[in-house]
Amino acid sequence: MLKVAIIGGGASGLLCAIFCAKFEAHVEIYEQNNKCAKKILVSGNGRCNITNRNLSQSDFFGANPSFVNDALKNFGFKEFEKFALEIGLLLDVKEDGRVYPLSNEAKSVAKLLQVVAENLGVVFHMDMKITDVKKLLQTHDKVVIATGSEAASHLGGNSDGQSFAKEFGHSIIPTYPSLVQLHLNSKIVHKMSGTKTDGKVTLLVNNKKESACRGDILFTDYGVSGFAVLDISQRASEALMGSKQVEISINLLPNMNAQQLSEHISKIAKSMPKFSVLDILIGLTPLKIAASLLDDLKIPHLRLAKEIDTKAAKRIANQILNWKFEVSDTHGFRHAEVSGGGVNTNEINPKTMESLKQKNLYFCGEVLDIVGRRGGYNFAFAWASGYSAAKSITSS
Numbered sequence: 001m002l003k004v005a006i007i008g009g010g011a012s013g014l015l016c017a018i019f020c021a022k023f024e025a026h027v028e029i030y031e032q033n034n035k036c037a038k039k040i041l042v043s044g045n046g047r048c049n050i051t052n053r054n055l056s057q058s059d060f061f062g063a064n065p066s067f068v069n070d071a072l073k074n075f076g077f078k079e080f081e082k083f084a085l086e087i088g089l090l091l092d093v094k095e096d097g098r099v100y101p102l103s104n105e106a107k108s109v110a111k112l113l114q115v116v117a118e119n120l121g122v123v124f125h126m127d128m129k130i131t132d133v134k135k136l137l138q139t140h141d142k143v144v145i146a147t148g149s150e151a152a153s154h155l156g157g158n159s160d161g162q163s164f165a166k167e168f169g170h171s172i173i174p175t176y177p178s179l180v181q182l183h184l185n186s187k188i189v190h191k192m193s194g195t196k197t198d199g200k201v202t203l204l205v206n207n208k209k210e211s212a213c214r215g216d217i218l219f220t221d222y223g224v225s226g227f228a229v230l231d232i233s234q235r236a237s238e239a240l241m242g243s244k245q246v247e248i249s250i251n252l253l254p255n256m257n258a259q260q261l262s263e264h265i266s267k268i269a270k271s272m273p274k275f276s277v278l279d280i281l282i283g284l285t286p287l288k289i290a291a292s293l294l295d296d297l298k299i300p301h302l303r304l305a306k307e308i309d310t311k312a313a314k315r316i317a318n319q320i321l322n323w324k325f326e327v328s329d330t331h332g333f334r335h336a337e338v339s340g341g342g343v344n345t346n347e348i349n350p351k352t353m354e355s356l357k358q359k360n361l362y363f364c365g366e367v368l369d370i371v372g373r374r375g376g377y378n379f380a381f382a383w384a385s386g387y388s389a390a391k392s393i394t395s396s
Contacts, residue, residue, distance in 0.1 A: 001026045004393060005140040007130050007164075009036030011379055012365030012386035013146030014113045019390035021120035028140075029122060032129040037110035038155040039148065043337075043379070048106035050084075051383065052376035053077045054097040059377045061234055062369040063173050067345040071353075071384035074391065080383050087116050098375050133164045137360060142393045144353075144362040146386065149339035150175060151366070157333065161367035162343060168358040171344045173369040176241045177336030178234040179378075182248070183329040184223035191292045192219035196226065197285065200251040203232040204324075205239045207247075214254060219289070222331065224248070230374050234340060237330045246327040252285050252293075252320050261317035266310060273306035277316070280305060285320070293319055338378050340371040352392035353385055362389040 002025040006013045009031035017027045029036070040048060052059070055076050060068045077099070084091055089112055090102035101109050118124070130136065136143045147161035162172045195218070202212040215228035232248070239246045253261060261284075268280050278301040281290035294301055297319055299312070308316075333339065343363050347356050355361040364385035372378040 002142070002394070003140040004028070004142045004144065005030065005136045006144040006146055007133070007136075008146035008148060008161075008365070008367075009033075009114075009124065010039055010146060010148050010365060011037065011382035012389075013144065014117055014386070015383050016144055016146060016362075016364055016386035016390045016393075017117050017122045018113070018120060019387055020393055021117065021122050023390075023394035025394060027117075027120075027122045028125060029117070030125045030128045030130050032127070033156045034127050036114055036124070036126075039152055039157075040110045040113075041106050042152070042155065043106050044100065046106050047100055047104050048109045049098055049376040049379070050091070050101055050109060051077060051080050051099045051380045052097045053093055053099060055377070055380050059375075060370055060372050060381065061178075061238075061340060062342075062345060062371060064345045065370070067348070067350045067368075068370055068381055068384070070350045071381065071388045075384040075387035077380070079387070080380070087112060096375075130160075133167065133361070137358075142360050142362065144364060144389055144393075145367055146363075146365045147367050149342060149366045150333040151177060151336040151339040153334045157339075161363070165343045165355075165363070165367075168355060168361060170347050170355065170357055173341040173344055174241060175339050175341035176237045177330045177333050178237055178340045178371050179230045179337035179374050180233045180237060180335055181220065181225040181331035182223045182229055182233060182236060182327050183331065184248075185326040185328040186223075188292045188296050189219055189223055189325070190221045191295070192288045193221045195219050195286045195288045197252060197289060199228065200254040201228040201232055202249040202251070203236055204247040204249060205235070206245050210235050210239075217250060223325075223327075224250075225331075227374065230337070233330065234371060234373070236327055238340060240327065240329065248325055248327055250323045250325070252289065252323065254321075256321070258314070258317050258321055261320060262310070262313040265308065265313040265316055269305035269308040269313065273304065275305040276301060277303045277305060277308055280308070281316070293323065296323070337374075338366060338371050340369070342367050342369040345369050349392075351388065353389035354392060362393065364389045 213231035
């Protein structure tokens with residue numbers, strides 16, 4: 001009987017194990033934690049954004065993003081949906097393409113995958129940290145490295161997989177946190193801590209616009225979080241690693257243009273002359289944000305509305321629509337949902353996930369230099385790469 005060792009009981013490791021066991025391989029999972037799928041458990045704020053209906057190369061980043069094409073072709077959304085249905089995992093497909101379990105609970109996904117694997121005879125070795133892959137290759141026919149990355153280190157994220165890869169001559173693309181909060185070089189931002197608003201965040205690298213995303217923005221003691229920030233964080237983090245100048249521009253009212261906004265400010269100032277300038281702004285943005293914006297412009301909060309001329313109104317409007325901050329750092333691997341960088345995909349067979357350096361050694365999931373956008377894409381690659389490895393293992 002074919003003997004398969006899988007290092008890591010996360011998304012890619014579990015799915016690989018299930019499909020190997022389906023073809024009657026003897027599969028053993030070695031998991032360093034006391035339970036599997038810890039990152040699944042916290043995904044999607046506990047709801048598990050399990051995949052995306054719309055998958056393409058453009059949703060992924062890395063030195064060689066086209067690496068994902070074969071895996072997604074073999075095991076894209078339709079194939080995952082079929083698999084989920086077979087194990088009784090019903091899916092809730094949203095209009096924007098995001099997919100959640102119908103249970104709306106990450107715990108149910110993690111539990112179900114492990115139960116399916118156990119029922120197929122997969123042996124789980126919990127609290128088992130592997131240090132010698134060469135030894136596993138001597139006792140097993142195939143070894144799969146599905147160890148993940150340094151992201152979410154409090155859940156066990158580490159660089160073990162990269163170290164294993166190096167032992168077999170693989171090169172590593174430098175890693176960086178992705179889908180992560182950003183630190184801002186600002187004396188103002190902490191005053192807005194805890195305030196959330198809907199807006200648009202534009203990323204500037206060396207003064208050039210790189211990307212822009214709209215969504216919620218959460219101000220923190222150290223900088224900014226929220227979906228709009230996470231969406232631009234991959235490129236921001238990569239640019240910071242390259243010692244480039246990184247800034248963000250926050251548009252607090254993306255549904256208005258500068259002329260509309262300045263005219264509104266002037267109109268209220270004229271009709272409510274006893275208002276303070278702060279009173280005018282809190283009709284547009286949360287109080288903490290309004291006060292901090294005025295502090296940044298060095299405009300006294302209590303300046304009377306009647307003192308706000310057209311020039312001042314335009315200045316305030318421009319700041320609301322284009323409030324720039326220097327990005328000094330990310331919030332680090334511990335707080336990152338995923339990691340960019342990893343094992344160089346040019347040294348991995350994209351159809352099989354087998355190492356081109358070592359026969360019978362496979363890599364799948366986040367340990368590879370592939371990182372997806374927010375929205376279920378990272379899970380999609382985990383499932384697809386895990387399946388590709390299993391298909392190759394059981395057909396060889």
